[in-house]
Amino acid sequence: MNTIDALGHRIVFSENGYATLNEQLAQKQYSKLFLLVDSHTHEHCAAYFLQQLSSTQDIEIIEIEPGEAHKQIDTCMGVWETLSDFGGDRKSLLINLGGGVVTDLGGFVAATFKRGIDFVNVPTSLLAMVDAAVGGKTGVDLGVLKNQIGVITPPTLVLVDPQYLQTLPEQEFRSGYAEMLKHGLIADPAYFEQLSAYPPKEVVLLTAIHHSIHLKNEVVLKDPKEAHLRKILNFGHTLGHAIESYFLTVTDRPTLLHGEAIAIGMILEAYLSTRICGLPIASAERIKEVFSAIYPKVDFDSAVIEGVLDLLQHDKKNTHGSINYVLLSTIGTPEIDVAVSEDLYPEAFAFYQA
Ligand code: GLY
Numbered sequence: 573m574n575t576i577d578a579l580g581h582r583i584v585f586s587e588n589g590y591a592t593l594n595e596q597l598a599q600k601q602y603s604k605l606f607l608l609v610d611s612h613t614h615e616h617c618a619a620y621f622l623q624q625l626s627s628t629q630d631i632e633i634i635e636i637e638p639g640e641a642h643k644q645i646d647t648c649m650g651v652w653e654t655l656s657d658f659g660g661d662r663k664s665l666l667i668n669l670g671g672g673v674v675t676d677l678g679g680f681v682a683a684t685f686k687r688g689i690d691f692v693n694v695p696t697s698l699l700a701m702v703d704a705a706v707g708g709k710t711g712v713d714l715g716v717l718k719n720q721i722g723v724i725t726p727p728t729l730v731l732v733d734p735q736y737l738q739t740l741p742e743q744e745f746r747s748g749y750a751e752m753l754k755h756g757l758i759a760d761p762a763y764f765e766q767l768s769a770y771p772p773k774e775v776v777l778l779t780a781i782h783h784s785i786h787l788k789n790e791v792v793l794k795d796p797k798e799a800h801l802r803k804i805l806n807f808g809h810t811l812g813h814a815i816e817s818y819f820l821t822v823t824d825r826p827t828l829l830h831g832e833a834i835a836i837g838m839i840l841e842a843y844l845s846t847r848i849c850g851l852p853i854a855s856a857e858r859i860k861e862v863f864s865a866i867y868p869k870v871d872f873d874s875a876v877i878e879g880v881l882d883l884l885q886h887d888k889k890n891t892h893g894s895i896n897y898v899l900l901s902t903i904g905t906p907e908i909d910v911a912v913s914e915d916l917y918p919e920a921f922a923f924y925q926a
Pocket of ligand 1: 703704706707709802805806
């Protein structure tokens with residue numbers, strides 16, 4: 573798969589990717605190498621990754637607990653302290669080997685340690701490959717509120733190797749797939765239709781991973797700091813994040829993975845798009861049909877809806893007290909900074925439930 577040129581760095585794939593990483597290690601002569609993993613990627617991915625390195629330099633492995641619940645500043649404290657205890661300095665390199673939690677948190681740790689050290693993202697989940705590890709957003713959650721603390725700092729390299737997907741649980745795979753469907757909805761209707769055939773054949777998936785990264789990268793290149801265009805990547809995320817946060821707070825319902833929550837968010841926001849931006853109802857129905865065939869239905873009673881709407885108020889994309897949505901006027905044509913009247917929310921949830 574061809575290399576993709578990103579902001580001041582490259583996104584490289586598989587064998588060619590390891591060759592590029594090995595060149596970077598040889599050229600930069602880092603004082604110390606650190607590998608950040610969680611317990612899953614330590615067990616399933618670290619040995620394979622380390623085998624691909626030609627450097628004989630020692631590499632310290634730093635392990636964090638897996639899962640969104642650990643994407644917190646306390647976890648960063650532990651990693652910063654370990655970097656410091658093991659002699660990390662400004663010429664050190666941190667390699668983040670993991671899913672979105674590892675790449676987001678590791679990127680933030682690296683971007684802030686000693687005012688910034690180089691870091692490389694090696695995403696091991698589909699979500700991290702097509703979204704989290706690409707585009708330079710780094711950070712952690714603040715309690716249950718998603719991604720409230722962070723900086724936009726690009727890695728020095730992103731190395732995508734679909735080999736890691738072989739050990740990824742199906743639920744995690746589906747979670748990442750939601751971001752790929754989103755890329756179709758905001759930029760490429762034919763791609764959305766292609767992805768509607770689930771599960772994808774392996775050869776289709778490999779091309780699709782590359783295409784999704786390409787689509788996201790094109791947006792990031794035009795607007796790295798999310799002043800305008802990059803907001804389109806948040807389609808489904810305004811309601812989706814509130815839903816994800818709500819299910820993290822309640823103990824009597826299973827937690828939803830990020831992609832499962834934003835899949836619901838995209839159905840709800842497709843409905844809002846019909847009411848505000850002229851998206852044909854047939855398109856919203858098609859979006860619902862595609863997501864409903866892949867993701868389990870979640871039951872929203874009135875208490876849940878109320879809890880989700882409370883959390884909406886904290887959404888980081890709020891400006892001047894109003895909530896700004898990305899909606900669609902057609903599949904493939906997003907509109908940013910759209911205000912939504914609160915009285916449309918019950919209709920949107922009714923559309924999802926029906
Ligand atoms: N995940 C959305 C973005 O990177 O902008």
